[in-house]
Amino acid sequence: MSDFLMPSLGADMEAGTLVEWLKEPGETVKRGDIVAVVETQKGAIEIEIFENGVLESYLVEIGNKVPVGTPLAIIRGKDATIEEAKPERKAEAAKTAEAAAPQPPECVEKAPDAPAKSSKTPRIEGERLRITPAARRLAAQSGISLEMLSNASNDIISLSDVEERIGGTVASEKFSMRDAIAAAMSRSKREIPHYYLSHTTDISVAVNFVAETNKNRAPEERLLLGALYLKAVAKALSKYPEFNGHFTDNVYHESSAVHAGMAINIRGGGLVAPAIHDTESRDLNELMTAMRDLIIRVRAGRFRARELSDATITITSLGDRGVDQLFGIIYPPQVAIIGIGTPARRPWVHDGILVPREVATLTLAADHRVSDGHRGALFLRAIDKQLQSPEAL
Amino acid sequence: MKPAEIQIALKEELHRIAPDIEVTEIDPAADLREEFDIDSIDFLTLVTALGKRFDLAMPEADYAHMGTFNDLLTYLVGSLHK
Structure with missing residues (x-):
């Protein structure tokens, strides 16, 4: 017997509202299954389970924060050995639940093959409801169920649809995404002694590599520079572990795997940087697939809890419509953030001759409690070096 | 396929990527990425969707002809009536 816990949602969120159960009491669950969905300031987060077993009973009801x-x-564990129930933890659950949580049901052993069917569990069948993140947030904050918003035409539900449903009275309500970002960044600026480095480099080789690779590829197989950046940073980190990990309780814990957090702009305002797990062990095509998948889910306002809490370093690229460079703020408990400015054609001395080249500025903001500028500079140069051999990424 | 139908399809795909922006409110002769606030990965998603929908290769070398809503529409109409 074990508890399925509300996981960490990253540095800036302390709570979430349970909005959906995807498994019912009596159902078998296995490691990796999405069991529940919670609504947070950053959108809907899917909660995975990390063990095999049977969902015995719910301890929190829909709508509770x-x-x-x-x-x-x-x-209930798969081996069905009956362990002692943990009444003290359940009591704690009841105590900490912000809303008036229902009494946790008594832990009664049920016959394993007696599925308890609950018709009350709201559940969206078939394809997921298509709704913009802002609309989803507003709906959750206003206590409007997503079922009420589903429409026959299967159009994407927008913010105005939700406002219409509420009667337009909440237009002045502030979304709390900004609060979440403010909390995390205030903490970062308060606790982390940042230092900053900048390095401008010629990335023509990488740009040409992408163009050459994509020439004969169908759109769904094409690469973007972003995938090269991710892999170049991940490879460079192998020799600079002091930039890849978490600083918690005054101790730095370096991570053996690189879970690169990719900063993604959210339409309508806001930002998230969910992790692409094991960046260092994926090839460029796999990274592209992971990036596309992540962006589609972020745009739909739905991602997984571990993606929000696992990132070991953040990479933020300004893309092709940005400016030269950015000065990052570290997302705690991480200790570094890499910024990549918009590539631009600039005069550059290449092989002793002044020629136009594709140039980009890499920046690093890192935590002085863990590293110094000397190592930071070497790390930035190592990323540059990786970008000069894109075929080896 | 008639140009009007292609235009409807293009609007649908853009709405999927930028649901918060009304096609009627944008300048069809201005930079598409600026008007819809889409980055390179969104643009690749758009190109992928249009390529699948119309069975077109949409090569990267042709991206220069897809700079505005009008350009992209002209490009699609031209490619489908070759």
Whole structure:
């Protein structure tokens, strides 16, 4: 018997509102299954389970806002050995639930093959509801169920649809995405002694490599420079572990795997930097697939809890419509953020001759509690070096 | 396929990527990425969707002809009536 807990949602969020159960009591669950969805300031977050077993019972009801770490459900282990229930943790769950949580049901052993069917569980069948992140947030804040908004034409539900439903009275309500960002960045500026480095480099080889690779590829197989950046940073980190990890409780814990957080702009305002797990062990095509998948889900306002809490370093690229360079703010508990400015054609001395080249500025903001500028500079140069051999990425 | 139908399809695909922006409110002769606030990965998603929908290769070398809503529409109409 174990508890299925509300996971960490990253540095800036302490609680989420349970909005959907995707498994019912009595159902078998296996590692990696999405069991529940919580609504947060950053959109809907899917909560995965990390063990095999049977969902015994819910401990939190839909609509309740619960802090990180709260038990959400009881999971009976696969081996069905009956362990002691943990009444003290359940009591804690009831205590910490912000809203008036229902009493956790008594932990009664049920016959394993007696599925308890609950018709009350709201559940969207078939294709996921198509709704913009801003609309989803407003709906959640206004207590409007997503079912009420689903429309026959299967159009994407927009903010104005939700406002219409509410009667337009909440137009002045502030979205809390800004609050979440403000909280994390204030903490960063308060706690982390940042230092900043900048390095401008010729990335023509990488730009040409992408163009050459894409020449005969169908759109769905094409590469973007962003995938090269991710891999170049991940490879460079192998020799600079002091930039890849978490600083928690005054101790730096370096991570053996690189989970690169990719900063993604959210339409309508805001920003998230979910992790692409094991960046260092994926090739460029796999990274492109992961990036596309992540962006589609972020745009739809739906991602997984571990993507928000696992990132070990953040990479933020200004893309092709930005400016030369950016000065990043570290997302705690991480210790570094790499910024990549918009590539531009600039005069450059190449092989002793002044010629136009594609130039981009890389920046690093890092945590002085863990590293110094000397190592930071070497790290930035190592990323540059990786970008000069794109075929090896 | 008639140009009017192609235009409707293009609007649908743009709406999928930028649901918060009304096609009626943009300048069809201005930079498409600026008007719809789409980055390179959104643009690639758009090109992928249009390529699949119309069975076109949409090569990267042709991106220069897809700079505005009008350009992209002209490009699609031209490619489909070759």
